[in-house]
Amino acid sequence: MVIVMKIGANQDQVGAIKRKAERLGCDVQITQGKDCCILGLVGDTSTISISQLEAEECVDKVVRVQAPYKRANRLFHPNDSIIKVDGRTIGGKELAIIAGPCAVESEEQLIHIAKDVKKAGANFLRGGAYKPRTSPYSFQGMEEEGLKILLEAKKITGLPIVTEVMSVELVEKISSYADVLQIGARNMQNFDLLKEVGRSNKTILLKRGMSATIEEFLMSAEYIMSEGNQNVVLCERGIRTFETFTRNTLDLSAIPVLKKLSHLPVIVDPSHATGKWWLVEPLAKAAIAVGADGLEVEVHYDPVNALSDGPQSLKPEKFEAMMNSIKVIAETQNRTI
Numbered sequence: 489m490v491i492v493m494k495i496g497a498n499q500d501q502v503g504a505i506k507r508k509a510e511r512l513g514c515d516v517q518i519t520q521g522k523d524c525c526i527l528g529l530v531g532d533t534s535t536i537s538i539s540q541l542e543a544e545e546c547v548d549k550v551v552r553v554q555a556p557y558k559r560a561n562r563l564f565h566p567n568d569s570i571i572k573v574d575g576r577t578i579g580g581k582e583l584a585i586i587a588g589p590c591a592v593e594s595e596e597q598l599i600h601i602a603k604d605v606k607k608a609g610a611n612f613l614r615g616g617a618y619k620p621r622t623s624p625y626s627f628q629g630m631e632e633e634g635l636k637i638l639l640e641a642k643k644i645t646g647l648p649i650v651t652e653v654m655s656v657e658l659v660e661k662i663s664s665y666a667d668v669l670q671i672g673a674r675n676m677q678n679f680d681l682l683k684e685v686g687r688s689n690k691t692i693l694l695k696r697g698m699s700a701t702i703e704e705f706l707m708s709a710e711y712i713m714s715e716g717n718q719n720v721v722l723c724e725r726g727i728r729t730f731e732t733f734t735r736n737t738l739d740l741s742a743i744p745v746l747k748k749l750s751h752l753p754v755i756v757d758p759s760h761a762t763g764k765w766w767l768v769e770p771l772a773k774a775a776i777a778v779g780a781d782g783l784e785v786e787v788h789y790d791p792v793n794a795l796s797d798g799p800q801s802l803k804p805e806k807f808e809a810m811m812n813s814i815k816v817i818a819e820t821q822n823r824t825i
Contacts (some may be wrong), residue, residue, distance in 0.1 A: 501546035528564035579753035584782030592634035604804035613647035673681025686715025726761030
């Protein structure tokens with residue numbers, strides 16, 4: 489349920505309505521806009537009388553929210569969320585460009601790539617230290633040594649670190665190194681993990697599950713936010729369909745749909761969506777054209793010998809060319825890189 493206060497309602501009136509809602513058993517989230525104040529009620533609102541609330545002199549209107557996700561819902565938070573991470577932003581006018589290798593393989597490899605992607609215009613560095621792989625025989629990552637290398641790359645380039653967390657037990661350790669915790673597609677409905685990162689103070693990059701509906705995706709964000717962490721970034725990375733030519737099928741329609749339903753920033757991962765490096769640039773352009781707030785792109789200077797996801801990784805020079813090409817698209821959306 490959403491309570492829209494009248495323009496000019498003072499803090500005492502807002503506080504009185506908030507306390508009244510809390511007495512009725514609801515948690516209340518207050519959003520103060522430029523012209524009016526909105527109270528989002530979370531909990532069982534089925535017995536609350538809309539007419540009684542609207543009878544309050546300071547209340548403009550009351551709207552029931554049918555969607556099961558509340559905190560992620562745009563009705564509760566009409567303005568786009570802009571999330572600040574170590575001097576950078578995700579959401580807003582500037583596009584967030586997260587780039588780097590799928591996996592940290594060595595200090596030389598990561599720092600080489602980190603310098604290249606920063607030079608090309610990336611403002612975040614990605615790299616996997618703990619790798620969830622389909623096969624147990626594939627490279628599983630350098631683990632904590634990889635985290636230390638990521639931190640060293642940040643010291644050299646200044647780029648905030650984005651890396652994946654795979655289990656509840658790893659949240660505290662990875663949080664001590666990373667700026668953004670990534671929840672991979674396979675863990676989108678790992679509810680214990682979602683609740684644990686919801687209790688952290690880190691920005692969470694939540695990837696859509698390969699067979700998840702948009703509502704299921706937003707409900708996963710709700711799990712995180714219900715624990716108190718409102719800094720959630722949604723990532724469309726392709727869904728599983730009958731098509732086998734590409735690794736997944738990038739759902740471009742999800743971007744404007746998510747932007748309509750939710751206030752959370754939405755980025756796109758064209759690397760995992762396609763599994764083919766030559767498709768990354770055209771789909772990155774398309775993502776920006778339909779309103780994405782940024783991109784997550786895999787970059788490697790030697791894709792043929794990469795220990796993870798080489799076929800979908802751009803070489804640094806191709807990443808730089810892509811960055812130059814999407815600037816034109818960004819301008820049409822009043823965005824900057």
